[in-house]
Amino acid sequence: MxxxxxxxxxxxxxxxxxxxxxxxxxxxxxxxxxxxxxxxxxxxxxxxxxxxxxxxxxxxxxxxxxxxxxxxxxxxxxxxxxxxxxxxxxxxxxxxxxxxxxxxxxxxxxxxxxxxxxxxxxxxxxxxxxxxxxxxxxxxLGGQVLYPWVDDDWRPCPERRARLLALIERLHGEDGAALYRSIELGGMLVVGGNEAGLSRLIAALPPVGRFPLRLHQHAAFHTPLxxxxxxxxxxxxxxxxxxxxxxxxxxxxxxxxxxxxxxxxxxxxxxxxxxxxxxxxxxxxxxxxxxxxxxxxxxxxxxxxxxxxxxxxxxxxxxxxxxxxxxxxxxxxxxxxxxxxxxxxxxxxxxxxx
The missing domain is CATH 3.40.366.10 (Malonyl-Coenzyme A Acyl Carrier Protein, domain 2)
Structure with missing residues (x-):
């Protein structure tokens, strides 16, 4: 500085x-x-x-x-x-x-x-x-998962974001799964949902460093849950x-x-x-x-x-x-x-x- x-x-x-x-x-x-x-x-x-x-x-x-x-x-x-x-x-x-x-x-x-x-x-x-x-x-009630949609230089990757949103939409309602956009957090999306939904989401997302990251003791804030x-x-x-x-x-x-x-x-x-x-x-x-x-x-x-x-x-x-x-x-x-x-x-x- x-x-x-x-x-x-x-x-x-x-x-x-x-x-x-x-x-x-x-x-x-x-x-x-x-x-x-x-x-x-x-x-x-x-x-x-x-x-x-x-x-x-x-x-x-x-x-x-x-x-x-x-x-x-x-x-x-x-x-x-x-x-x-x-x-x-x-x-x-x-x-x-x-x-x-x-x-x-x-x-x-x-x-x-x-x-x-x-x-x-x-x-x-x-x-x-x-x-x-x-x-x-x-x-x-529920929990949250954090996942990025920017590249390593923090530049937006619209296609990654589109795939993430499409995955959330596809999994929501499947065998009792509930998933929702929770927080738009810069280059990351916080997803809220129930246990069935979050488990399916984590299993389906390709690992990116430490992500997908389940947030400790967080409920599904900012969702209908x-x-x-x-x-x-x-x-x-x-x-x-x-x-x-x-x-x-x-x-x-x-x-x-x-x-x-x-x-x-x-x-x-x-x-x-x-x-x-x-x-x-x-x-x-x-x-x-x-x-x-x-x-x-x-x-x-x-x-x-x-x-x-x-x-x-x-x-x-x-x-x-x-x-x-x-x-x-x-x-x-x-x-x-x-x-x-x-x-x-x-x-x-x-x-x-x-």
Whole structure:
């Protein structure tokens, strides 16, 4: 990263904030929250909220309880941990240097975006994330498989994508199999389904490196299989305190929710309705973010940095700043980093001027 702090002096930088979802807090991230937020008043409130529900506190999960994927990867623990880590990074941004022009997220990251963008209070966001993580964990309906449709240089391969979609359509309904598009994730597709469907899909897909990859402790998010969870969520959170955001939000369809036009009831209805049972198009959200808000940089809060690759793939598909492949993206990052993953210490320190 050759750009110095001096070259960034002047007007506030325009940031598109992209909040990560499930699967980003793993063994390498254990201790992340303590490093970013130890002693914070809001973390003490989060811990109290968890304690009141008879759950291990986030501070304990992040520091006292050794990492175990079977424990830390559960929806009722993983989702609040990720939410808290992301908010710690968002709160570290300097409003005198950084202007957040819009906020979006991937899957569970939509809940984080609601709070980061001001449509929910920080504590109300944790209550939403905790409730949804618990409902998903208790129901555990189906699962997800991740598979790429780009080449090794992250260039799109439309024929590979077409074959993948055709396979999903062919297997769906065969001997009880259920398969659906779950998340459009840059150059990858997340497929949700029941066990019969996912088993058939994995067996039919040609191996590409570590793919097809079954995502650990993930239900079939953003598919019709989540209809029972949707109904329970709407009953559990009938009066969730949604408001108008402070900055524009971009949802999983690419729709913009502005501070001056958002109807809070409609935002509640989408979040606890369509968002749960319809495909989440992260790529569309990113496309709208860069085209409509022209950010100087795209910032992904922690924990982890796994969303960085998918984001870069989506930017390559858009030809953002002339990107045409992985090598071009890496060259841009080395010369003037435009995609910042705050889960990487060097990138976080560079952004914050540390």
């Amino acid at each position: 050759s750009a110095s702090l001096e070259t960034r002096a002047g007007p506030r930088e325009r940031l598109l904030l992209v909040c990560p979802g499930r699967g980003t807090y793993n063994a390498a991230e254990w201790g992340y929250l303590g490093r970013r937020a130890a002693g914070a008043d809001w973390l003490a409130r989060f811990d109290a909220q968890r304690r009141d529900r008879g759950l291990p506190t986030l501070s304990a999960l992040d520091g006292d309880i050794p990492f175990r994927l079977a424990l830390h990867g559960r929806g009722d623990h993983a989702a609040p941990l990720i939410y808290a880590c992301s908010q710690a990074d968002v709160l570290a941004l300097d409003p005198e240097r950084h202007e957040i022009v819009a906020v979006t997220g991937n899957s569970m990251g939509w809940y984080t975006a609601l709070a980061a963008g001001g449509a929910l209070g920080l504590d109300d966001g944790l209550a939403l994330v905790g409730t949804m993580g618990t409902l998903m964990q208790e129901a555990m 989540q209809a029972p969870v949707r109904e329970r969520a709407r009953q559990a959170l009938p009066a969730a305190p949604f408001g108008r955001p402070r900055v524009p939000l971009i949802d999983g369809r690419g729709q913009i929710w502005t501070p001056w036009s958002t109807a809070p009831q409609a935002l509640w209805d989408y979040t606890l309705g369509e968002q749960l049972v319809a495909p989440y198009d992260f790529s569309a959200a990113l496309r709208v973010g860069v085209r409509e808000f022209a950010p100087d940089r795209i910032v992904i809060p922690g924990p982890g940095a796994t969303l960085g690759g998918a984001t870069a793939q989506a930017l390559i598909q858009l030809g953002w700043r002339g990107l045409d492949g992985k090598a071009g993206f890496q060259a841009m990052q080395a010369d003037e980093p435009r995609l910042i993953c705050m889960g990487l210490d060097d990138q976080r320190d560079w952004l914050l001027g540390g």
